[in-house]
Amino acid sequence: MSKVYVFNDFGSPENQELIDRPAPQPGPGELAVRVRAAAVNPVDYKIRTGRYGRDQSLPAPMGQEISGVVTAVGDGVDGFAIGDEVLGPVVPGYGAFAEDTLVRATDAVAKPAEIAFADAATIPVAGATAYDGTHQIELEPGQKLLILGAGGGVGLMAAQIGKVHQFTVIGIASQAKREIVESTGAMFVLSGENVADRVRQVAPEGVDLILDLVGGDALRQVAGLVTDPARIISAADPDTAGKLGGSALQRTREAMEKITGVIEYNLVDPHVSALYPLDRAGDAIAAVETGHATGKTVIEMN
Ligand SMILES: NC(=O)c1ccc[n+]([C@@H]2O[C@H](COP(=O)([O-])OP(=O)(O)OC[C@H]3O[C@@H](n4cnc5c(N)ncnc54)[C@H](OP(=O)(O)O)[C@@H]3O)[C@@H](O)[C@H]2O)c1
Structure with a gap:
């Protein structure tokens, strides 16, 4: 048995x-x-x-x-x-x-x-989702990726992938996750009330992509920060993302193999x-x- x-x-x-x-x-x-x-x-x-x-x-x-x-x-x-x-x-x-x-x-x-x-x-779920969430809409080096829920399983890997691509990564999380979020090279922004104001302090022109790993009100609060609402991708709450002009994170077949290679070469922990x-x-x-x-x-x- x-x-x-x-x-x-x-x-x-x-x-x-x-x-x-x-x-x-x-x-x-x-x-x-x-x-x-x-x-x-x-x-x-x-x-x-x-x-x-x-x-x-x-x-x-x-x-x-x-x-x-x-x-x-x-x-x-x-x-x-x-x-x-x-x-x-x-x-x-x-x-x-x-x-x-x-x-x-x-x-x-x-x-x-x-x-x-x-x-x-x-790798099969969290790693591959982080890979897809950072590749569905390709940013250029230096562009700003805002990750809502940056300290969780998908978020920490997505933040690291973003840094590999030389995006400017801004990670929203609770205070207990400040150190681990910053260890990825991302800028930490505290979650909670007035979070959008805090993001604006580090990104006055707004952000180029929102990767949402939380959904609901937390997503609604930051949605206005993105330069184009079509650049909201949600793994957590596709319905709310859709209402805001964004879309669901799409999973791909190749993501699992790609992120395996990235982790093998120690680029993502x-x-x-x-x-x-x-x-x-x-x-x-x-x-x-x-x-x-x-x-x-x-x-x-x-
Ligand atoms: N569609 C797919 O294929 C797919 C695949 C994987 C995951 N998902 C979904 O994506 C979401 C994230 O998955 P995960 O595995 O990363 O989850 P997880 O490991 O549980 O992490 C979620 C993170 O969100 C943070 N969080 C909660 N409320 C927040 C808020 N208001 N503002 C900012 N951060 C907040 C939490 O920590 P703090 O509150 O302490 O910051 C936590 O670190 C889940 O909804 C999951 O179901 C979808």
Whole structure:
């Protein structure tokens, strides 16, 4: 048997538990992976609340992104073999907070030896989203990228990618994240009331792109700072971004491979700030569910 963390009903975290199941077997085109690390994302608890629908069968395995070692290969798989170290998004329904899971071979990327399993687990969702959010609209060196939610999992990586491209990065976050946001080379601006005035102090002409990782009122407060409303991209709240003239962050297939290379060459640090064992997956999810996580929270398997 193999352990997996699930929720048994939509709603609150009380419905989560660690259960045993037979280790998943790969179908055509799939890899079975012994999970070494899985990163936690806001989407994990959002799915559990039911806000994305309630048609998923229960118990529902939790988690989206993993790194690990291939233990079996399905029919028709090219390019991967048993023993390979990989990272990737899991096949829907199998979960990431698990000892064993499945990844489609076409979604998997070979894990470079230089990247630790914990860091690699942050690449398929958070890393790739940071990559897409900084490439969907290409800025020129010196142009201003405003990141709302700069101290979280996506934000810290996006800030570093922005610096690699020599953008002027302005990161909005709470006071506790000042040091870590500044360590990326970004200018720190304190979140909260009158945040737009504080951004104007460092960018009197406004900004060239807003990458929104928070949404709602926080986005509405800063939206007027962008020179062109079409240059608002949101990973957190596409509806509000759309009403303001912006758009949803679009995910691309190439992002995962590209950001893997960037991390391999030490140009971006995923900032894994908290590690939990699988039997404390609930605490790991709760830490992200506060909405105020720093960097990435990762669950490591034995
Ligand atoms: N569409 C996609 O494919 C995709 C992929 C990944 C993530 N997302 C979404 O993108 C968002 C960010 O993801 P994430 O993984 O980076 O989340 P995260 O790690 O939980 O970070 C969110 C950050 O937002 C900050 N924050 C909260 N309220 C704020 C405010 N009013 N002003 C400024 N910062 C504020 C939090 O810390 P402080 O409050 O302490 O500053 C926290 O660091 C989530 O909504 C997630 O669901 C979408």
